[in-house]
Amino acid sequence: MSVQSVFPQLEPLLPRVSKPVQYVGGELNATVKEWDSTTVRWALMYPDAYEVGLPNQGVMILYEVLNEIADVLAERTYAVWPDLEKLMREHGVPQFTVDGHRPLGAFDMLGVSFSTELGYTNMLTALDLAGIPLLAADRTEDHPVVLAGGHSAFNPEPIADYIDAAVLGDGEEAVIEISDIIRAWKAEGRPGGRDELLTRMAETGGVYVPRFYDFTYRPDGHIDTVGPNRPRVPETIAKRTTMDLDAWPYPKKPLVPLAESVHERMSVEIFRGCTRGCRFCQAGMITRPVRERSIEGIGAMIQTGLAASGFEEVGLLSLSSADHSEIGEITKQLADRYEGTNTGLSLPSTRVDAFNIDLANELSRNGRRSGLTFAPEGGSERIRKVINKMVSEEDLIKTVSAAYAQGWRQVKLYFMCGLPTETDDDVLQIAEMAKNVIRAGRVASGRKDIRCTISIGGFVPKPHTPFQWAAQCDPDTIDSRLRKLREAVNSDRDRSLGRNIGMRYHDGKPSIIEGLLSRGDRRVGRVIEAVWRAGGRFDGWSEHFSYERWTTAASAVLEPLGVSLDWFTTRERTEEEVLPWDHLDSGLEKNWLWDDWQDALDEREQDDCRWTPCFDCGVCPAMGTDIEIGPTGRKLLPISPVGVGSPVRNPALSSP
Amino acid sequence: MQKIRLRYAKRGRLRFTSHRDVARAFERALRRAGVPMAYSQGFNPHPKISWIGAAPTGVASEAEYVEVSLVERVDPATLAQVLDTALAPGLDVLEAVEAGPGGFAERMEASDWRIELPGVDPGDLRGAVERLLATEHVEVERLTKDGRRLIDARPAVIRAVVLEGPAETEETPIDDDAPGRVGADMSYPERSCGILRVVVRQTTPAVRPDDVLSALRVVAALEPPVPAKATRLAQGRLDDDGGLSDPLALDRQAGLG
Numbered sequence: 001m002s003v004q005s006v007f008p009q010l011e012p013l014l015p016r017v018s019k020p021v022q023y024v025g026g027e028l029n030a031t032v033k034e035w036d037s038t039t040v041r042w043a044l045m046y047p048d049a050y051e052v053g054l055p056n057q058g059v060m061i062l063y064e065v066l067n068e069i070a071d072v073l074a075e076r077t078y079a080v081w082p083d084l085e086k087l088m089r090e091h092g093v094p095q096f097t098v099d100g101h102r103p104l105g106a107f108d109m110l111g112v113s114f115s116t117e118l119g120y121t122n123m124l125t126a127l128d129l130a131g132i133p134l135l136a137a138d139r140t141e142d143h144p145v146v147l148a149g150g151h152s153a154f155n156p157e158p159i160a161d162y163i164d165a166a167v168l169g170d171g172e173e174a175v176i177e178i179s180d181i182i183r184a185w186k187a188e189g190r191p192g193g194r195d196e197l198l199t200r201m202a203e204t205g206g207v208y209v210p211r212f213y214d215f216t217y218r219p220d221g222h223i224d225t226v227g228p229n230r231p232r233v234p235e236t237i238a239k240r241t242t243m244d245l246d247a248w249p250y251p252k253k254p255l256v257p258l259a260e261s262v263h264e265r266m267s268v269e270i271f272r273g274c275t276r277g278c279r280f281c282q283a284g285m286i287t288r289p290v291r292e293r294s295i296e297g298i299g300a301m302i303q304t305g306l307a308a309s310g311f312e313e314v315g316l317l318s319l320s321s322a323d324h325s326e327i328g329e330i331t332k333q334l335a336d337r338y339e340g341t342n343t344g345l346s347l348p349s350t351r352v353d354a355f356n357i358d359l360a361n362e363l364s365r366n367g368r369r370s371g372l373t374f375a376p377e378g379g380s381e382r383i384r385k386v387i388n389k390m391v392s393e394e395d396l397i398k399t400v401s402a403a404y405a406q407g408w409r410q411v412k413l414y415f416m417c418g419l420p421t422e423t424d425d426d427v428l429q430i431a432e433m434a435k436n437v438i439r440a441g442r443v444a445s446g447r448k449d450i451r452c453t454i455s456i457g458g459f460v461p462k463p464h465t466p467f468q469w470a471a472q473c474d475p476d477t478i479d480s481r482l483r484k485l486r487e488a489v490n491s492d493r494d495r496s497l498g499r500n501i502g503m504r505y506h507d508g509k510p511s512i513i514e515g516l517l518s519r520g521d522r523r524v525g526r527v528i529e530a531v532w533r534a535g536g537r538f539d540g541w542s543e544h545f546s547y548e549r550w551t552t553a554a555s556a557v558l559e560p561l562g563v564s565l566d567w568f569t570t571r572e573r574t575e576e577e578v579l580p581w582d583h584l585d586s587g588l589e590k591n592w593l594w595d596d597w598q599d600a601l602d603e604r605e606q607d608d609c610r611w612t613p614c615f616d617c618g619v620c621p622a623m624g625t626d627i628e629i630g631p632t633g634r635k636l637l638p639i640s641p642v643g644v645g646s647p648v649r650n651p652a653l654s655s656p
Numbered sequence: 657m658q659k660i661r662l663r664y665a666k667r668g669r670l671r672f673t674s675h676r677d678v679a680r681a682f683e684r685a686l687r688r689a690g691v692p693m694a695y696s697q698g699f700n701p702h703p704k705i706s707w708i709g710a711a712p713t714g715v716a717s718e719a720e721y722v723e724v725s726l727v728e729r730v731d732p733a734t735l736a737q738v739l740d741t742a743l744a745p746g747l748d749v750l751e752a753v754e755a756g757p758g759g760f761a762e763r764m765e766a767s768d769w770r771i772e773l774p775g776v777d778p779g780d781l782r783g784a785v786e787r788l789l790a791t792e793h794v795e796v797e798r799l800t801k802d803g804r805r806l807i808d809a810r811p812a813v814i815r816a817v818v819l820e821g822p823a824e825t826e827e828t829p830i831d832d833d834a835p836g837r838v839g840a841d842m843s844y845p846e847r848s849c850g851i852l853r854v855v856v857r858q859t860t861p862a863v864r865p866d867d868v869l870s871a872l873r874v875v876a877a878l879e880p881p882v883p884a885k886a887t888r889l890a891q892g893r894l895d896d897d898g899g900l901s902d903p904l905a906l907d908r909q910a911g912l913g
Contacts, residue, residue: 011669015714015883020672026744028684256684258670258677258744310684310742342695342703643690644727645703650690652738653730 003035006093007101013087021259022050023084025098028256029308031067031074032099038073039186040179042066043097043107043144045126047119048540050078050098054255055263057317058113058150061250062171072179075099075107079122080129082537082544088129095129104130108182110144111175112163114152117517118510118540120159124532127162134529136164136211141194147178147207154239154286155463155581158517158524160210164198167207168584169239169286170272172248174206199232208237208584215522215580221563223521223578236585239286241625245272246297253308265313265346266305270298270330274319275627276351277606278377279388279596280416282462283319286586288619290610291628295326295333299636302334306343306647313344321347322354323610325630331362333636338366341647350374352391352399360406372403375414379430385603386421388596393433397440400452404441410451411437417481418459418473418508420600427481430454431488435497453502454489456482458511462518464586466596468579471572472515478508509547513539515569516554521580524568526557587625589618657694658726659755660735661907666717670746675710678747682722685742691735692728708761709891712864717888718750719767721903723760756910763903764858766814768890769865771852775881781850782818784876788868789816796870798861805861809871812856812863815898819851855898 014020035041044063046053053059059076066074075097080088088094094103104110104126112123124134127146133139136146148156148166156166167174181200185191192199201207212233216224228235242248254266271292274284293301302314316330324330334345345363352374376391378384384391400411415430434454441450458478461467482505490498516524530553531539538544554565573579575594582590592615596606609615610629620626643649666678673681683703686693695701704725711717736752743749773781788794794810856863865886872878892900 007669012882014672019674020714021674021677024669024672026669026746028744258673258681260676260680264680307688310687312683312687342701643692645693645695646687646690648688648690650738652734653690653692653728 003100003102003106005101006096006103009091009093010088010096010101013084013091013093016087017084018081019259022078022257023080023098024258025101026258027054027098028310029253030099030255031063033067033073035073035100035102037071039071040069040073040109040182041107042072042074042109042111042175042179043077043102043104044074045077045110045112045123047079047112047114047122047126049081049538050257051259051261053078054257054259054261055267056113056115057251057267057269058115058171060255061248062111062113062175063255064250064252065172065248066175066179069176069179071183075102077104077126079119079125079538085125085129085537094131095126105132105143107144109147109178111147111149111171114148114150116540117152117158117514118545119152120517120528121532121536121539123159124162124529125537135161137161139164139194141190145194145197145201149174151282151286152518153208154282154584154586155518155520156208156210157522157580158520158528160522161525162529163210165201165207165209167240168237168586170242171240172242172250174240177204178207199230203232203234205234205238206240209233210522213583219562221561221567223580226578226580226583236583238585238623239587241289241623242272243291243625243628245269245291245293245628249297249301252301252304254305254311256309256311263315264311265315265344266302266309266311267315267317267348268298268301268305269293269317270321270324270327271318271629274323275609276320276323277388277596277608279386279466279600280377280419280459280462281319282465285465285588287319288587288617289625289627292324292630294630294632295330295634295636298330299334299337303647312342313346315346315348317348320349320351320354322350322359326632327354328358328362329631329635331359335362335365337636338642338647340644341366341642342645343647348373352376353395360403360408364406364408372408372410373412373414374399376433377414377416378419378426379415379428379433380426382603383419383422383426385605386600387416387419388600388606390605393436396433397436400437401440401444404450405444407445409445409447409449410453411441412453412455413437415454415456416459417456417485417505418478418511420461420467420470422473422481424481424484427485428488430456431485431501434489434501435492438497438500448496449500451500451502453504456485456503456505458506458508460511460514460518463579463581464588464593466593466600468519468593469573469575469577469597472512472569473508474570475508475512478511482507506542510539510542510545512565512569513545513547513550516550516565519580520568523558523561523563527553530557585622587617587619587622589616589622592617658729659723660726660730660732660752661721661723661755661760661904662736662739662749663751663904664720664722664743665748665750666711666715666720666746667748668716668746670744671711671716672714673747674713675707678710678720679705679707681744681747685739685747686724689738689742691724691739692726692730694725694727706760709764709858709862711888712866714883715865715886715888719888719890721760721764721891723755751904753904753907754911756907758906760903763893763901763906764891765893766855766857766891766900767888768900769852769854769856769868769886770889771854771865771869771884771886773850773852773880773884775848776850776878777848778818778820778850780878781852781872784872784878785816785818785852787875788813788871791875794871794874796867796874798867798870807861807863807867809863809867812859813854813868813871814857814894815853815855816868817853819853855894855900857894
């Protein structure tokens with residue numbers, strides 16, 4: 001049975017929607033395979049707008065890994081904006097992939113990558129447009145297996161009724177193994193139907209199938225027990241860890257869209273994982289241990305990627321890029337190699353104390369001088385001890401002085417508001433810090449036109465972190481602290497300081513909903529569905545987000561069950577409490593997390609295991625992994641001369 | 657320093673690209689092809705590329721023009737070939753010549769458009785066009801970033817004729833999304849199709865195919881049942897017979913001499 005493109009039905013709708021180019025596909029380096037020549041077919045979804053989803057590294061990596069297998073096909077799909085959704089409903093056009101414009105319902109697997117929980121409603125839109133039953137229980141052998149991945153998959157309980165399965169951790173090897181299971185099951189004539197297919201996935205221990213696990217609740221609303229409800233299914237599900245990054249040099253050929261996207265550059269992941277131990281950071285906790293890509297691996301990926309994409313900027317990606325053991329050599333040798341080719345380098349996330357003048361110089365040598373962003377996260381020394389972000393104001397001033405002296409005029413600083421134990425005073429010190437940055441910048445540069453932007457996000461406690469037990473700060477307190485902070489920034493005898501400080505923040509309401517979806521359990525699922533039925537879409541976009549829609553649905557669904565929005569968010573958990581994700585194993589010992597939570601409350605810091613002895617978080621022994629870091633002392637391999645004004649030299653164009 | 661002038665086409669699905677999309681695609685293709693581009697100076701150097709107008713989003717074209725500056729001399733034909741290979745199918749380089757004397761932009765006096773109107777009876781279309789040509793001023797409304805504005809679409813229309821359809825619109829229907837097919841066109845085989853050929857003078861603000869259709873709506877209540885498909889067939893200086901001269905002719909001549 002071949003599957004037809006729905007493009008002929010879609011095309012007449014495109015002149016009537018905004019930015020139609022996002023729906024036509026045709027990206028450079030995209031793959032469109034012949035349907036009938038393949039056995040296992042994946043649709044990969046990033047549940048946000050195309051411009052946000054296309055540059056996503058996770059989707060790009062899995063797309064390429066899967067398409068490299070001869071009998072496996074992978075295509076991509078993104079959330080369609082409400083204008084097109086309306087037309088698709090009117091004209092009966094199903095949710096489609098942008099590669100082959102094939103209907104989602106025809107695929108074996110629908111993999112959805114969740115970087116944030118605010119994409120849940122968009123997944124429901126896609127399922128509904130595709131004609132796939134919203135509830136996993138209503139699906140048959142003819143429907144795709146809906147698989148969640150990404151960081152939110154470490155607690156997929158709020159969407160447990162809507163997905164068939166979830167994979168925790170790195171996806172590269174998991175998608176290959178799942179493809180093998182499907183191929184074998186199909187070859188055997190699909191024995192046991194969908195149930196058997198899901199059981200085969202579950203019994204590997206690395207794929208979570210929510211419907212194979214039952215929760216019971218106590219009269220007070222707390223979870224009583226959780227466990228498997230059938231044989232062949234393990235008690236706990238382990239996260240996946242890809243160890244040798246050099247063996248996985250993806251994406252080799254980055255996708256380059258015709259449409260504008262949020263990241264107009266190619267990215268190379270220089271290491272994965274982080275052991276800095278910031279207590280609020282879910283990414284740092286669930287991606288351990290640190291695994292570095294070698295300097296040669298990085299150099300090779302960049303040259304291939306630049307030649308294949310034509311991008312003018314390379315982002316050296318990781319959770320804290322300046323922490324790579326050879327970051328100095330990497331930036332220097334890359335800057336040498338691409339001299340005169342207008343190829344810029346950027347470090348999207350840089351630790352304050354790891355940045356220095358050498359790094360600043362290498363980053364600004366070729367091409368553009370991109371913005372500098374640092375994340376002190378907390379305004380006061382005290383709160384930074386609570387969150388284990390061990391940078392001092394002195395470090396920050398030293399670092400920004402170096403940057404301003406090297407010609408930068410603007411620095412952006414990230415902070416959080418609503419952290420555990422936080423007081424008004426902790427937040428007000430952000431204003432002092434920003435003013436000190438401007439003062440230091442003026443001295444270092446000898447100029448007046450120094451700017452600093454402070455960007456403040458609401459803190460959301462996340463599963464598998466020491467703060468998973470914390471009470472989330474209520475939106476009114478957040479809003480009041482931010483108001484006081486704004487006054488403090490502007491009220492000063494030296495008015496010129498405040499004028500040079502930009503302040504960006506959102507009100508605290510979206511954070512509370514993110515909190516509900518982050519630490520919620522299965523009972524929250526019907527809230528998501530109710531919000532979606534009431535029109536909820538694109539909840540990560542302030543112009544589409546409706547707090548009232550969420551609170552109304554939460555009251556209606558949760559309160560009859562004896563729980564509430566507050567119960568899931570602003571309530572502090574106890575040590576004994578069964579958490580909805582206890583059966584999902586990130587490798588971290590629950591005891592260690594609890595001790596780290598107690599250390600936070602006592603304002604005690606925790607070192608990084610890359611430079612001090614192991615502190616027994618539990619990941620390496622549980623997962624059979626180890627830290628993989630340099631320095632290797634190796635150098636970038638020389639490459640044939642780069643071009644003029646381009647990283648590529650084309651012999652056909654050489655002067656006659 | 658060498659300047660090269662290029663003619664390119666924007667075809668099939670790629671007609672949904674905006675001018676900014678096309679510009680980014682060109683810059684990246686030039687880098688992939690290893691073209692020795694000249695860059696501007698300063699903190700944010702940009703490749704020196706001069707765009708000569710641009711077909712609107714949603715409109716196809718066989719006659720778009722751009723001028724690029726290089727720091728090393730190259731053979732224009734080779735450049736055309738390597739750049740075309742690097743560009744997505746549907747953005748197709750048709751010709752490249754070394755820039756001769758004289759400005760480029762002022763050679764684009766008018767455009768020749770072909771507008772297909774599936775489901776519109778050619779007789780009805782002919783009647784509407786006659787009424788348009790018999791009118792001196794037709795105010796049409798256009799949505800811009802700053803809200804609605806009124807423009808007079810009539811004076812810029814120099815010539816308009818209706819062709820017999822639907823035979824001319826028959827094109828290969830697409831049945832798959834093979835990579836090479838994104839530059840292919842859709843077709844409406846089952847429907848009758850009115851085809852309008854219209855020569856429009858380049859004015860400020862520009863009168864686009866959409867504005868001409870709005871004018872037909874105003875004078876004759878013509879309402880196409882599905883969106884029209886417009887293609888720019890040529891740009892150039894108006895000659896005495898109302899035809900358009902090839903804007904690259906002068907450069908080609910200079911190259912020969």
